[in-house]
Amino acid sequence: MNGATTHETIINDVKLSLKLGDITRHGTEAIVNAANSNLMGGGGVDGAIHRAGGPAILEECRQIVARQGRLPAGKTVITSGGNLKARFVIHTVGPVWYGGKNNEPDLLASAYRESLALAAAHNLISVSFPSISTGAYGYPVDEAAGIALNTVALFLKQHPGTITEVVFVLFNQATFDSYKSALTRAVSML
Numbered sequence: 001m002n003g004a005t006t007h008e009t010i011i012n013d014v015k016l017s018l019k020l021g022d023i024t025r026h027g028t029e030a031i032v033n034a035a036n037s038n039l040m041g042g043g044g045v046d047g048a049i050h051r052a053g054g055p056a057i058l059e060e061c062r063q064i065v066a067r068q069g070r071l072p073a074g075k076t077v078i079t080s081g082g083n084l085k086a087r088f089v090i091h092t093v094g095p096v097w098y099g100g101k102n103n104e105p106d107l108l109a110s111a112y113r114e115s116l117a118l119a120a121a122h123n124l125i126s127v128s129f130p131s132i133s134t135g136a137y138g139y140p141v142d143e144a145a146g147i148a149l150n151t152v153a154l155f156l157k158q159h160p161g162t163i164t165e166v167v168f169v170l171f172n173q174a175t176f177d178s179y180k181s182a183l184t185r186a187v188s189m190l
């Protein structure tokens, strides 16, 4: 542990930063929610986003599920941000960790990639992510951090254009430190 609470780098003119904190307070245009497939809220970051954003977000989620059914792992949908500073919430579902042999790495990479693709498709310039799947879903944080940073760095390299800022908002120091190490490795591999 090194005690740092913020760290940033530039990839293809995009500012990529890591911050220790609460994602519901972040003012990027969109924040990403680590949702459950039923999109009905829950614990962890999902509960925090719905509490801070108010009932409008849940109502939009209800309509989405009524229209298209449950959201599979690795997929995304977008709603307004309700009372949040962020104008939009991108809801994605990370994989539950079953030991790593159930396609967890691909599904986690897809959750990040599809979130950025949906943001870009809506011409959103800034996006914040939590550490998807590393809470209740049990994904080991060092492995999840590597996939998160490699996937985001590669996306930014391959899709220059709309997005100008990506922030990872990490809820505790151990998670922040894992992501900081993973970012250094991801940048050295680009």
Ligand code: ADP
Pocket: 021, 022, 023, 024, 034, 035, 043, 044, 045, 046, 048, 049, 094, 130, 131, 132, 133, 134, 135, 136, 137, 138, 139, 169, 170, 171, 172, 175
């Ligand atoms: P999952 O079900 O995808 O594992 P969780 O919400 O249980 O999602 O946990 C994902 C991560 O989000 C964990 O690192 C958890 O500590 C973190 N987290 C919880 N609340 C917040 C918040 N308000 N802002 C940012 N991260 C949060």
